[in-house]
Amino acid sequence: xxxxxxxxxxxxxxxxxxxxxxxxxxxxxxxxxxxxxxxxxxxxxxxxxxxxxxxxxxxxxxxxxxxxxxxxxxxxxxxxxxxxxxxxxxxxxxxxxxxxxxxxxxxxxxxxxxxxxxxxxxxxxxxxxxxxxxxxxxxxxxxxxxxxxxxxxxxxxxxxxxxxxxxxxxxxxxxxxxxxxxxxxxxxxxxxxxxxxxxxxxxxxxxxxxxxxxxxxxxxxxxxxxxxxxxxxxxxxxxxxxxxxxxxxxxxxxxxxxxxxxxxxxxxxxxxxxxxxxxx
Amino acid sequence: xxxxxxxxxxxxxxxxxxxxxxxxxxxxxxxxxxxxxxxxxxxxxxxxxxxxxxxxxxxxxxxxxxxxxxxxxxxxxxxxxxxxxxxxx
Numbered sequence: 001x002x003x004x005x006x007x008x009x010x011x012x013x014x015x016x017x018x019x020x021x022x023x024x025x026x027x028x029x030x031x032x033x034x035x036x037x038x039x040x041x042x043x044x045x046x047x048x049x050x051x052x053x054x055x056x057x058x059x060x061x062x063x064x065x066x067x068x069x070x071x072x073x074x075x076x077x078x079x080x081x082x083x084x085x086x087x088x089x090x091x092x093x094x095x096x097x098x099x100x101x102x103x104x105x106x107x108x109x110x111x112x113x114x115x116x117x118x119x120x121x122x123x124x125x126x127x128x129x130x131x132x133x134x135x136x137x138x139x140x141x142x143x144x145x146x147x148x149x150x151x152x153x154x155x156x157x158x159x160x161x162x163x164x165x166x167x168x169x170x171x172x173x174x175x176x177x178x179x180x181x182x183x184x185x186x187x188x189x190x191x192x193x194x195x196x197x198x199x200x201x202x203x204x205x206x207x208x209x210x211x212x213x214x215x216x217x218x219x220x221x222x223x224x225x226x227x228x229x230x231x232x233x234x235x236x237x238x239x240x241x242x243x244x245x246x247x248x249x250x251x252x253x254x255x256x257x258x259x260x261x262x263x264x265x266x267x268x269x270x271x272x273x274x275x276x277x278x279x280x
Numbered sequence: 281x282x283x284x285x286x287x288x289x290x291x292x293x294x295x296x297x298x299x300x301x302x303x304x305x306x307x308x309x310x311x312x313x314x315x316x317x318x319x320x321x322x323x324x325x326x327x328x329x330x331x332x333x334x335x336x337x338x339x340x341x342x343x344x345x346x347x348x349x350x351x352x353x354x355x356x357x358x359x360x361x362x363x364x365x366x367x368x369x
Contacts, residue, residue, distance in 0.1 A: 020319035026340045027303045027315070047315070054316020 008052065011136040013066045017059035024051050056136065063137035074127040075142070078120035083112030104164060110157035114149040117142070118215035125223020139220045146216040150209040151187035159184040283356045286321045287330065289313060291345055291353040294331065299342040325349070 008025070012018050028048030035044045087109045121142050128135050159180055166178045182205040185193060190209070193202040283291070289312050293305050302322060306313045313321075322343055325331045330349035336342040345353070357363040 016320055016323045019323050023302055023319040023341065024315065026338060027301070030338060030340065031303070051315035054314060058317055058320055
């Protein structure tokens with residue numbers, strides 16, 4: 001349990017949260033140790049899990065107070081810098097000369113932001129370790145933002161972008177509104193569409209979005225875990241981890257389960273092997 | 281000093297025993313205290329000076345009420361009409 005305990009301890013920075021977590025973990029260890037029988041131990045472990053979940057939920061408000069201004073700036077920079085550059089690179093090739101160019105640019109940037117978000121989360125994880133900011137607070141905020149991005153903001157931005165481009169060349173006989181494709185479906189509609197037996201594109205799109213949300217969570221942990229290694233090991237581990245997860249998560253979409261399992265195992269391994277944080 | 285409901289329950293339970301672990305208080309409370317929340321409450325009460333703690337077995341902490349905690353509980357009971365006011369001396 002020590003690996004899991006270390007990982008959980010790494011998540012919180014608020015003294016009250018950490019104390020609550022430590023004492024709940026000690027209670028769980030004590031209770032499981034004094035319980036005989038596999039069934040009773042499983043029951044004790046389940047109750048400990050519920051108690052830890054409750055500690056996490058109760059700690060969230062306090063953890064938010066430990067999001068330093070610097071870490072928020074890094075979040076914003078990491079989130080917006082590369083997507084804006086990517087959008088600016090492809091911008092001249094795909095936009096018409098007419099229309100509100102600033103609005104089109106903003107709409108076009110949402111997709112790269114959502115796609116790049118897990119990598120931004122990796123940078124944020126590194127910053128959290130450096131600044132001793134709350135990992136739990138950052139992770140929850142980033143995952144919620146990514147769910148909102150891939151679930152609703154990105155599809156709506158895609159649709160608006162398509163609609164504006166379509167309107168430029170639209171004639172009187174053409175329909176007023178362009179139909180939504182799978183990239184433009186909000187999450188609830190995409191879930192419904194993916195249940196149809198023939199809807200392989202909708203299922204794949206749903207899978208991509210789920211992968212992005214899961215990757216965001218694990219990349220924060222990986223960034224944080226990487227900072228707990230020695231500098232040389234840090235570069236090797238982080239590079240290998242990022243490359244592998246990017247390869248599995250982005251290019252082999254069937255690896256969603258692998259992505260989650262690998263990310264969890266790697267984060268646990270890193271935290272377990274290096275319990276003392278690197279303060280440099 | 282105003283006591284929250286959970287603080288009042290903890291002080292009542294602690295008043296009836298010498299020292300207690302957090303988990304013992306949860307079990308004795310019959311559902312009024314939750315495992316995930318009790319240590320945040322105990323930490324807050326320790327900061328207020330209502331309880332004190334010392335290291336017990338395996339790193340777990342044993343809690344007991346301070347004199348201030350006992351008086352705060354008594355005052356809360358008097359305020360609630362559970363104890364006559366003459367006891368507050």
